[in-house]
Amino acid sequence: xxxxxxxxxxxxxxxxxxxxxxxxxxxxxxxxxxxxxxxxxxxxxxxxxxxxxxxxxxxxxxxxxxxxxxxxxxxxxxxxxxxxxxxxxxxxxxxxxxxxxxxxxxxxxxxxxxxxxxxxxxxxxxxxxxxxxxxxxxxxxxxxxxxxxxxxxxxxxxxxxxxxxxxxxxxxxxxxxxxxxxxxxxxxxxxxxxxxxxxxxxxxxxxxxxxxxxxxxxxxxxxxxxxxxxxxxxxxxxxxxxxxxxxxxxxxxxxxxxxxxxxxxxxxxxxxxxxxxxxxxxxxxxxxxxxxxxxxxxxxxxxxxxxxxxxxxxxxxxxxxxxxxxxxxxxxxxxxxxxxxxxxxxxxxxxxxxx
Numbered sequence: 001x002x003x004x005x006x007x008x009x010x011x012x013x014x015x016x017x018x019x020x021x022x023x024x025x026x027x028x029x030x031x032x033x034x035x036x037x038x039x040x041x042x043x044x045x046x047x048x049x050x051x052x053x054x055x056x057x058x059x060x061x062x063x064x065x066x067x068x069x070x071x072x073x074x075x076x077x078x079x080x081x082x083x084x085x086x087x088x089x090x091x092x093x094x095x096x097x098x099x100x101x102x103x104x105x106x107x108x109x110x111x112x113x114x115x116x117x118x119x120x121x122x123x124x125x126x127x128x129x130x131x132x133x134x135x136x137x138x139x140x141x142x143x144x145x146x147x148x149x150x151x152x153x154x155x156x157x158x159x160x161x162x163x164x165x166x167x168x169x170x171x172x173x174x175x176x177x178x179x180x181x182x183x184x185x186x187x188x189x190x191x192x193x194x195x196x197x198x199x200x201x202x203x204x205x206x207x208x209x210x211x212x213x214x215x216x217x218x219x220x221x222x223x224x225x226x227x228x229x230x231x232x233x234x235x236x237x238x239x240x241x242x243x244x245x246x247x248x249x250x251x252x253x254x255x256x257x258x259x260x261x262x263x264x265x266x267x268x269x270x271x272x273x274x275x276x277x278x279x280x281x282x283x284x285x286x287x288x289x290x291x292x293x294x295x296x297x298x299x300x301x302x303x304x305x306x307x308x309x310x311x312x313x314x315x316x317x318x319x320x321x322x323x324x325x326x327x328x329x330x331x332x333x334x335x336x337x338x339x340x341x342x343x344x345x346x347x348x349x350x351x352x353x354x355x
Contacts, residue, residue, distance in 0.1 A: 031163070032153050035180070036146060037170040049260055049299045056303045062312040063252060065198060070255045076248040083244060085236040088194055091346040092224055093122050099339040100129040103350060106336065107220050109136050111182045114190045115172045117141030119152050122192060127160045134162065138184060142168045142175040172207070176214040187215060192224035192348065197281070197317040212331040215353040221333055223349045225319040227340075231275045234318065238273040238282050246271035249284055249313055261297035268292055272310065281317040285310035321347055 055062045068077070081089035103126060114123055120141060130137045139156065143149050149167040156163060168175050179187070189211055199207060211221055238245050249271040253264035273284040288305035295302045305311075325335045333351040340347040 031157055032165045032167070034146065034149060034153070034167045034169065037168060037174045038144065049296075052256065052260065052296070053299055053301055056301065056311075060310065060312055061303075061305075063256075065314055067252045067255050068248065068314075070251070070258070073248060073251045073255060076244060076251060079244050080240070080248060083237075083240045083242065085240045086245075087233070087237060087345055088226055089122075091341050091343075092192060092194070092348070093125070095339050095341055095346060095348055096122055096125040099348070100125040101132070102337070102339070103222065104129040104133055104135060106350065107186065107188050109184055109186075110220070111138045111140055111179075111184050111187045112190060113140040113142065113175070113179060113187060114192070115142050115175065116191070116193065116195055117143050117152070118148060120156065123190065124156070124159075126190075127156065127163060131160050131162050136184070137163055138182065139163055139165045140168060140175075140180060141165065142170055142172065144169065144171060173210065176210040179214055186219050188220040188222060189215065190222040192222065194224055194226045194316070194346070196223060197226055197319070198315060199317075200315065208328065208331045208333070212333055212353065215333075217353055217355055219353045221328075221351040221353070223328075223351065225321075225324065225347055225349065226316065227344055227347055228280060228318045228320055229345060231277060233345075234275045234282060235273065238284060238316070239271075245273065249273070249286060252313060253286065256296060260299050260301075262294060264294050265292075279317075280319075281315045283312070284314040284316075286313055287311075319347075321349065324349065 051064050052067075055064065067073075080086050112123070112126065114120060117123065120139075123139075127137065127139070137160075141149055141152065146167075146169045149169060153165045153167055157165060166180050168180070176189075191211070196204060196207070215221065250266050250269060253262070253266055253269060256262045257264050268289050270287050270289060271284070272287050273282060275281070276283050287310045288307060290307050291305070293302060293304045321338055321340075325338075328335060328349070328351055332354045334354050335349050335351050337350040338347055339350070
């Protein structure tokens with residue numbers, strides 16, 4: 001049965017019209033901590049754009065995925081998740097709607113650390129399961145945006161009275177190196193949304209090692225992955241009929257334009273995405289439609305493209321649960337449950353740290 005938490009009442013006004021500080025308001029403040037671990041340093045400032053220079057001067061050219069996400073890119077990705085062809089988000093949500101209670105029952109009272117939490121919209125299904133069972137829960141959302149952490153925390157604390165929040169403005173690596181101390185019996189690190197698929201095998205291995213090292217024996221790891229399926233379904237998800245995926249990919253160039261004084265002409269490039277069946281991954285590229293030269297003034301960089309040359313922008317790997325289970329065990333992460341949809345399009349793997 002879905003939980004419908006009671007909303008917190010607005011702060012009443014006193015007889016002179018000033019706002020009274022209610023016990024509820026104080027409680028909200030007491031239940032939220034925001035810690036910023038990304039304070040810029042001189043080295044960070046001097047290195048700004050270095051990854052762009054390295055990516056655009058190598059063969060083949062490439063760019064880090066972080067350049068997808070300026071304000072426009074984030075908006076476009078939200079649109080992608082609602083597309084009829086893009087099954088991933090709604091399928092994972094359906095799995096959580098079905099199995100969030102089973103996850104809460106197995107893990108119990110815990111710190112729930114979500115890497116790349118964003119608005120935590122899907123994670124709410126887990127929160128509701130905990131609230132229904134009256135289990136205390138501390139949420140540790142990790143995101144590079146302090147704005148989205150503050151906004152989501154305010155909404156969550158109003159809706160879930162069993163929840164406290166310790167937000168971390170940080171990268172995954174920064175958060176996993178030093179998680180906040182906890183008085184609760186265990187931790188659950190959640191990495192949902194199929195983001196693991198955006199990592200090449202070597203970075204994936206380093207990531208899983210960092211997760212394992214951050215957990216104590218008996219702690220849990222919840223991992224969301226997209227599964228192998230037919231090529232037509234996969235390619236449709238990354239080449240939607242409305243062209244939103246294409247706009248999202250090309251927006252990476254617009255991001256470079258405003259951030260580094262570039263003059264990319266987006267009409268002279270096109271989006272290309274296809275499934276590499278040998279490596280079990282979607283590959284996305286930005287292809288030059290003509291011979292051209294582009295300048296990034298802030299980086300003192302000029303880059304030449306030949307007609308048909310492709311800039312690599314993203315992979316999205318697809319997994320087999322048996323193979324992934326064996327890989328996770330190499331990091332002392334033993335899969336205790338695999339939750340999937342009826343069509344076996346997507347899976348959530350619940351793992352427990354063994355030593």
